[in-house]
Amino acid sequence: MSGCLAANDWICPEYVRSRAQELADATVQHVWITGVSVLVGIAVAFPLALLVRARPAWGGPVLGLTTVLYAVPSLAMFSLLLPVFGLSAALVVTGLVLYSLTILVRNVLAGLAAVPAETREAARGMGYGPGRMLWEVELPLALPAVLAGVRMATVSTVALTTVGALVDYGGLGTLITSGLKSFFKAQVLTASVLCVLLAVTADVLLLGLQRLLTPWTRVARARSSLPIPERRPVPEPRPALQERPALQERPVPQERPAPERRSAPGGVGKAG
Template sequence: MAAGQNCLVTNDWICGEYLRSRSQELTDATVQHIWITAVSVVIGLLVAFPLALLARRSRRFAGPVLGLTTILYTVPSLAMFSLLLPLFGLSAALVVTGLVLYSLTILVRNILAGLEAVPQEAKEAAKGMGYGPVRLLWEVELPLAMPALMAGVRIATVSTIALTTVGSIIGRGGLGNLIGDALPSFFKAQVLTASVLCVLLAVVADLLLLGVQRLLTPWTRIRAVRTGADTVAKAV
């Protein structure tokens, strides 16, 4: 115990006593970080999907939609939160709304790219079988666009995990709160632990979403296996 307490006194980067004594604080901050990230990405996806459909429908809409989402992504986070402050006050909604706006440029572009990459012959075949626009979208286009869509979700999620820390300026930054609180006194163990947890969250989230992508697109695994088999056969 004396050695553990000593690492706090000497302000070491790695300190087991800090992890033991602040475990609940670390857990609460991590849960808040996950909650803000998940809500932001889900809402961003719900907003981005109709925007991508609108952009695909006509070039007249594509320019404004892609331009607006790009402009939003270039706005500095502090300026974004300041602009949203009169609407949401110092609340979690302020952070979530800002993160949703930042995620749109990634999600809209990936969804649009996935839908536009669907082979024309696949759409024509579905129309020949009597598929209407809605059924064509949900049963043909969306499944074939899933790899690009999930790639966008993965990028947006990792980006949102990083940007969530900025919410610490209003006390809604998850692990960013711990980093912000520790910087003035340069509390090394807290800075390092919170930073490492942010990185771990990003890695775990990306791996989980990759697993979901593989489950939703089993044909890509079959294609990869066939490609590998063809390569081996040619080598032989």
């Protein structure tokens, strides 16, 4: 009999070995709840984004509503859905879908808005109808932004699924809360680590999918002379001081997205 279970250590291989089935079941539940939520989220976000694009007047209410939903704490969101769904997985999935909409609708819209007008003109000139244009021209070009949104939504959904433990459909979260009740440290730590690993794995897999589906973005980045990399798919919030786009071009051309800022002008900093 190993000592780590009896000693209630944080790290306990014996626990992982003896409860492998329980851990696997919880992980499977976690994955399917996350997966279904993101897929339903995508299925709802697309029509919403298309609606907003077709009727810009709806943009304010739709985006405002999804922002408001996002501000509602998860515990409250799941509780508010309780009278409708009862203690069920549908409750957790619905709550997660509502959260994912905030990110997904915005990114689908940003992706569609980033399609160059001349590309649309060209497609129209070639006789593309609206449906075919959407499917064959706009969606492929919007894909980088859409997939970036799907990645963000998936990672945060993996983390939020744990709160489903409130109604016993929280995947690994259920193990975390039951571990708290019995002060079972190994169970809490193992489930938490698995949860983070799940989020990282999902992120890496989706990044791979993104690379696979949009090979042109990498080519474009390599040849920075092309106009495509100038089009940022997801516009950063830049509220004030936007009235000088001309000045934007003046400094060194490579001074574009945030990560590269580190190498920005040397003279910044120290004394005057």
